[in-house]
Amino acid sequence: MKKPQFDISIAKDGSVKIKVSGVSGQECVRLTDMLAQMIGREDSRSLTSEYLGGGGDVRINSTVDAHIREG
Amino acid sequence: MSTVCVLTPIVVGSWPMIANAVAGAAASMGFSVLSSNVATPEGVSDATLHERVVVDVPNSDVVKEAMDGGQEMVIARDGVTLRFGIDERGRCTVCASGKGLSKRRLTEIAEAVSGRVVQQFAYHKLMAELKQRRFTVVQEHVAGDESIQLRVVIDR
Numbered sequence: 330m331k332k333p334q335f336d337i338s339i340a341k342d343g344s345v346k347i348k349v350s351g352v353s354g355q356e357c358v359r360l361t362d363m364l365a366q367m368i369g370r371e372d373s374r375s376l377t378s379e380y381l382g383g384g385g386d387v388r389i390n391s392t393v394d395a396h397i398r399e400g
Numbered sequence: 401m402s403t404v405c406v407l408t409p410i411v412v413g414s415w416p417m418i419a420n421a422v423a424g425a426a427a428s429m430g431f432s433v434l435s436s437n438v439a440t441p442e443g444v445s446d447a448t449l450h451e452r453v454v455v456d457v458p459n460s461d462v463v464k465e466a467m468d469g470g471q472e473m474v475i476a477r478d479g480v481t482l483r484f485g486i487d488e489r490g491r492c493t494v495c496a497s498g499k500g501l502s503k504r505r506l507t508e509i510a511e512a513v514s515g516r517v518v519q520q521f522a523y524h525k526l527m528a529e530l531k532q533r534r535f536t537v538v539q540e541h542v543a544g545d546e547s548i549q550l551r552v553v554i555d556r
Contacts, residue, residue: 333554337526341546343409343458343518350402352554360554361403367529368522369410369459377402
């Protein structure tokens with residue numbers, strides 16, 4: 330099995346992109362949350378087909394997600 | 401299994417942390433650090449400069465407990481002077497000035513350097529947090545687009 334790892338890209342404008350891989354679904358979410366808290370505000374999150382075990386990607390827009398949670 | 405997350409760094413810290421990020425940004429962009437923590441550095445006079453603009457470092461908040469007033473850092477390159485400081489709201493600002501440059505050009509330079517300050521801040525913050533959690537950085541390099549690339553292994 331692939332070793333758990335983060336691939337982090339910090340762009341020259343300061344924006345940060347993080348890919349967490351090699352860990353199970355809930356653990357993957359937990360690690361992503363931890364990294365997001367280290368840096369600042371989360372703009373978007375995508376669960377890849379690898380995460381879902383096949384099929385297309387799912388993208389969660391934090392603004393839309395917030396509206397859904399607020400009901 | 402994997403997740404991809406896009407984040408905007410929040411630059412919250414003491415003045416020394418911000419100044420460290422400014423110094424890192426200056427070094428990576430070929431600016432010289434003229435002075436820090438002084439009101440007016442020697443050899444720099446705004447009266448001799450034609451244009452002047454002020455922009456915010458995005459999402460910045462300098463911890464007030466750590467401020468003792470008058471904290472400032474000045475960097476320069478090719479006749480352009482950038483003065484980093486803290487405004488009354490606690491935000492980090494950069495004032496750009498230089499002879500023969502339009503306000504638009506000065507704004508572009510100030511925003512580019514501000515972005516680099518955020519990049520350096522995020523890098524140092526991440527490295528400190530990863531070290532604290534005993535994660536291992538196995539790869540680190542600056543890519544052609546000037547982004548910082550890190551690969552971190554989680555030993556469990």
